Structure formats: structure tokens, C-alpha cells
Amino acid sequence: MSVSHNPVPPFARSRARAMRREPTEAELALWRLLRDRRLSATKWRRQFPLAPFIVDFVCLERRVIVECDGSQHAENSRDEARDAWLRSQGFVVARFWNHEILRERASVIDTILARCGLPW
Numbered sequence: 001m002s003v004s005h006n007p008v009p010p011f012a013r014s015r016a017r018a019m020r021r022e023p024t025e026a027e028l029a030l031w032r033l034l035r036d037r038r039l040s041a042t043k044w045r046r047q048f049p050l051a052p053f054i055v056d057f058v059c060l061e062r063r064v065i066v067e068c069d070g071s072q073h074a075e076n077s078r079d080e081a082r083d084a085w086l087r088s089q090g091f092v093v094a095r096f097w098n099h100e101i102l103r104e105r106a107s108v109i110d111t112i113l114a115r116c117g118l119p120w
Helices: 010-021 025-037 077-088 098-103 105-115
Strands: 045-050 053-059 064-069 092-097
Touching (some): 025 053, 025 064, 053 077, 064 077, 064 098, 092 098, 092 105, 098 105
Parallel strands (some): 064 092
Antiparallel strands (some): 053 064
């Protein structure tokens, strides 16, 4: 299943670049674990535009998206609609609170591996 061929708006690419330059502490910690195929040789991209959204991390091969959430995401209906659209495109979405990523990394990694369908 491929991503819908909605073109990525031009501002989304520049916004994604800006977001890569200024990651949160949790995003940086998770990126250190995912980058360079460090997690079971899976290829991850960060701050990646998937029209009409920018996702924190995505493994296109496994169709898994990982989102790092701060308190602004608590009970956010926009996130629910966003996740529903991403699921409709064939992605699995895993959301983690920033404090989980920073304090419970092993559990976060195990969950990501499971969502990827890999042994953990």
C-alpha cells in the first residue's frame, strides 16, 4: 500500500527541516537509538512530511510511525484525526510521552520493535 499521492505542500518541507534542526530532548534521545539502522537494521526518517502532516519518525519499509508527545498532545482531537488518516494510509502509529522516552527507553524500544513486527 502506498502513501496517498497528495503533494507535500512546499512549506511542509521547510518546516520539517526546521524541526530537524531543533529537536526536543526526547526526539533527540530517540533519534540516537533509531538512526543509522541501529534498531534491527530498520531505516528511520525523522520529521518526515507525509502529506498533509509531518511525522516525528517513520520507517517506510515497516509502515510504522513513532510520535513523541509533550503535554500539548493530551486528549488532542487533532491528533486522533491525524492518526486515523495515517492508519487509513496503512501506517501503524505509536505515540509515547516525552517522559517515557527519557525514562523508560527499553520499554519504548520493545514497543517499537513489536509494532514493526520484529522480535523484541
